[in-house]
Amino acid sequence: MCRLVKDGAVASGFRIDGLQYCNWSRRIFEQMREAELDAVHVTATYWENTRELLANIGTWHRYFVEHADLIVPVRSAADIDYARATKRTGIVLGLQNCSPIEDSVDLVSVLKELNVHIMQLSYNNQSLLCTGYAEQQDSGLTKFGREVIREMNRVGMVVDTSHTAERSTLEAIEFSSRPTVVSHANPQTARQTARNKSDRVMRALAESGGLMGFSCYPFHLPNGSETTLEQFTEMVAEAVEIMGVQHLAIGTDLCQDQPVEVLTWMRNGNWARVMDYGEGSEEKPDWPASLSWLRGVSDFPKIEQGLRDRGFTPSEVDALMGGNWRSFLEHALAPEKRSEV
């Protein structure tokens, strides 16, 4: 289970990416293998309703058959080990929005049965559960939000607050009986934007046993698309001071091969009539340019080299590159107690 790294050292750890939404193709699944990714948390929903999510899951079922030599569905954390042992990449299905449960708490266990293991409580906007980071008012958890978190805790669906506003995030961390995640975001001290997380959120997350994955989306980084790998790992080192290395990981937010129309849909869904440019602008409506050191999925291991160069120990690098995700999911994906569903 060991892999030889460039400088002759041996890495025993996992490589797990805590978020991607690529324009999936055999080429990208092959690149996951080039990068020796043991698992990737993939987004199956931004704005979709129940029926639309089921169509997306159906598409994933096709991928699992057609590319069975490259990818494996993750039903429990043990499937990540199985994927790794068979030199394939485990696919962890997740939602960036709660829209597919519509107004029904019962759909939490139904979607869990379809191997939806992670769900954001809100995307950019107010949801039925809580407030997204792009709203002006953050009213915290709703009544339905509390019911849904309780049910997610019961069945083993991870609460993700990456796009959730500050108060709602803090309330979710407090209310959830199980640790939560910020699968893909960065410290606000690295870049001051509502999409990134405050020291207060980061501390609460760490204290509750949660996990934050560093985003590589240029709008979340200190110097945008020009951010160097050294600046990225400096951000990592500073966050480690606040949260401790065991609570940090990677969630690249890679959207490889996606056309601008998908970005426009991610920002506008079905709800905006006046164009919402999100983190872009009318002058710059397109995807930001890629980082020079992360042009796509196959560059994922470069982060590992950067962390070593920053001076992290081999075990710290392993933890950050995937070990922490693996440990977290071991507990997080299991039902709260033996349950029939």
Add this chain to the structure above:
Amino acid sequence: MCRLVKDGAVASGFRIDGLQYCNWSRRIFEQMREAELDAVHVTATYWENTRELLANIGTWHRYFVEHADLIVPVRSAADIDYARATKRTGIVLGLQNCSPIEDSVDLVSVLKELNVHIMQLSYNNQSLLCTGYAEQQDSGLTKFGREVIREMNRVGMVVDTSHTAERSTLEAIEFSSRPTVVSHANPQTARQTARNKSDRVMRALAESGGLMGFSCYPFHLPNGSETTLEQFTEMVAEAVEIMGVQHLAIGTDLCQDQPVEVLTWMRNGNWARVMDYGEGSEEKPDWPASLSWLRGVSDFPKIEQGLRDRGFTPSEVDALMGGNWRSFLEHALAPEKRSEV
């Protein structure tokens, strides 16, 4: 694993009911236990679309939690043994219509992942797959119908043609690479109605390794609600001559505690503006009176006694009462070959 029967003999076999659509309640689940039912195939859809089915499955998830001492979800045939060993009843989810896959072949594997193990190709009407028994023209399998059967074969979802018209049923038996079932119907020789099955269908079903479950719905029986247990077992004995005992079983079609409104909905769905009375009439729109020997779920074992009295051997009685269903499902619920989904 043996149960003592009234006359002192020991029955080692399974008790499985191949179809029920009761107004589910703790009382009925308790009656399943009184009847020592090891498994029941329950209907989760008559006319529902995808989203509506998911709500029904969500309701079943609640039942599985709330009545965990009485019922168990069946994910594979082994769960029937698990239910039996823990003195509970295994619930096999099935659909009496293909409406929940809407127009998508991809939803077959998605619904299978939700433990939908049996699906009728059509209810009374023409479906997107084939023709129901109540239509005037039977045009056989559609293009989509063939695609769906192929996918059902792949994932291990049983093709059920209980309400399907003759030609469509014969074509489904012929086209399916795996044995099919008529979960609940009777021989047309016992009662001449399009809802029952011809000798030709019964022979084709048996030759293909399929199974037919005898219905106890009065409209399918030789003497309606007045049909005696002796007349019922006479029908069984005659069918055994045609199909062989190993291809026959029970599918009571019990709809215990359902109000007439549910019957009206079963007959009319969302499609009829002019009231369809189905097998009833304007003068008799209500449920037929119960059989004196099968007033509800708890009477299921009386069929066993009737079969013994008819002269069936203990092993034949075991086969008819559930052994055949258990053997059939062993193979039928497993995916065609090792598959990732």
